[in-house]
Every structure is written in C-alpha cells, then in structure tokens.
Amino acid sequence: DTEVTQTPKHLVMGMTNKKSLKCEQHMGHRAMYWYKQKAKKPPELMFVYSYEKLSINESVPSRFSPECPNSSLLNLHLHALQPEDSALYLCASTPLTWYSGTDTQYFGPGTRLTVL
Amino acid sequence: QKEVEQNSGPLSVPEGAIASLNCTYSDRGSQSFFWYRQYSGKSPELIMFIYSNGDKEDGRFTAQLNKASQYVSLLIRDSQPSDSATYLCAVKVASNAGGTSYGKLTFGQGTILTVHP
Numbered sequence: 001d002t003e004v005t006q007t008p009k010h011l012v013m014g015m016t017n018k019k020s021l022k023c024e025q026h027m028g029h030r031a032m033y034w035y036k037q038k039a040k041k042p043p044e045l046m047f048v049y050s051y052e053k054l055s056i057n058e059s060v061p062s063r064f065s066p067e068c069p070n071s072s073l074l075n076l077h078l079h080a081l082q083p084e085d086s087a088l089y090l091c092a093s094t095p096l097t098w099y100s101g102t103d104t105q106y107f108g109p110g111t112r113l114t115v116l
Numbered sequence: 117q118k119e120v121e122q123n124s125g126p127l128s129v130p131e132g133a134i135a136s137l138n139c140t141y142s143d144r145g146s147q148s149f150f151w152y153r154q155y156s157g158k159s160p161e162l163i164m165f166i167y168s169n170g171d172k173e174d175g176r177f178t179a180q181l182n183k184a185s186q187y188v189s190l191l192i193r194d195s196q197p198s199d200s201a202t203y204l205c206a207v208k209v210a211s212n213a214g215g216t217s218y219g220k221l222t223f224g225q226g227t228i229l230t231v232h233p
Contacts, residue, residue: 031218040226041225042204042223042224042225042226043160043204043221043223045220050218055218056218056220088157088159090159090160094219104150104162105150105162105208105219105221106162107159107160107161107162108159110158110159
C-alpha cells in the first residue's frame, strides 16, 4: 500500500470558522509533511513532522496549527483564515531515512480549500 | 538566482513527437531529483526520480542527470495528448533542524506541456 489519503477533498469555510484537514498513511513512514499550493505555483513546504514531533515550521502563520496524534495520522487545524489562504493543501510522507536515501516522497490527493 | 529553474513554457509539441523538459539547480549538495506530473486541480504524481549521473529510462520517459552541470532533464517520447500537464522538477537536499535530519524538496516553477493531436 503506497497510498496517502486526505479528507475532505473540498472544503469551503468562512473566515471565522474552525475546520481541520486530515491525512493518513499506512506505509510505516515516520516523516509527514504539509504543503500549500496556490494556483499556477509549485508546492510550498509548510510543516515537517518526524516521529510525531514537529521538526520544521516554515514560518507559517499561527492560524494554521498542525498536529500528529500518531504515526499514521496528520491533521491541520484551521482557524480565522483569510481568503488568500485558499489553495490546494497537500500531505506527503516519506521514510524517516529519506533525507539520506533514494526513496521517494508520496503525495496525497490534496484538499481544495476555499476561504470566503 | 532561483534554487531550481525550469525552462519557461508553455511547451507545445505535436502528438508523437519528443517533448524535452529541462531543469537546473543551484545547490551542489542536492542528492536526488524528481519529475512530477500535475494535472489541473490534482496532486503531483511522481513520474521518475534519478540520483546517479546518466540516463534512466522508464517506458516513454527518460530522465537525464548531469551533476557537474547541475542539470536534469526529462524526455517524453511518442508524446500523447494525455501527457498534457504541468511538469514539476524537484530537488531533494538533506537539511538539519533542531538535531533532526530531514529531506526537503524544492520545486521549480513548472513547465506547462501541451501535446496537440
């Protein structure tokens, strides 16, 4: 199983709402990532988790709050977002040794977020 | 200078032709190189990855890597209309933060490829 799943596929929320994005993988990967992709732009790294601990925060605003409750699950909690946060949010996972190895990064299908 | 640069598009080729996509990178510590295909509204789909100098072939796709020139390319033979998509070049470097090593992908801006019948 080389699949990363994400839910929901689409999400529309108001600026005062609180919502969460969910990502799941069952490949035994211990590194998980959140990316944000705006239209006609490449994915931009937001967060990296390794062994369920936040390793990297690429200066992401606090209205985005990641959480990794276990080795298979990654959440992104959203609160007080702005319309410019509308984007495709991608989750990915890799083996923890990927930084020195030759494996690949597996992307989920993404959540299309629209902030009104 | 951008870390990863791709040839500016869009690129248009006739069906059956060879499409050539190019990418240069600035970090000599880069370890692995990836080509992703992304259809509009979808997530990136891995086409190939390469980490050794030379060519790597998979079906109609050939990736070429030249580390001395810091150059990686993707050739698509017998291009099909279904190959029409944005192609993203991505470069992996190893980084360290807070005592944790991790791999980081840096993407190029993408090249839009259109294969017309």
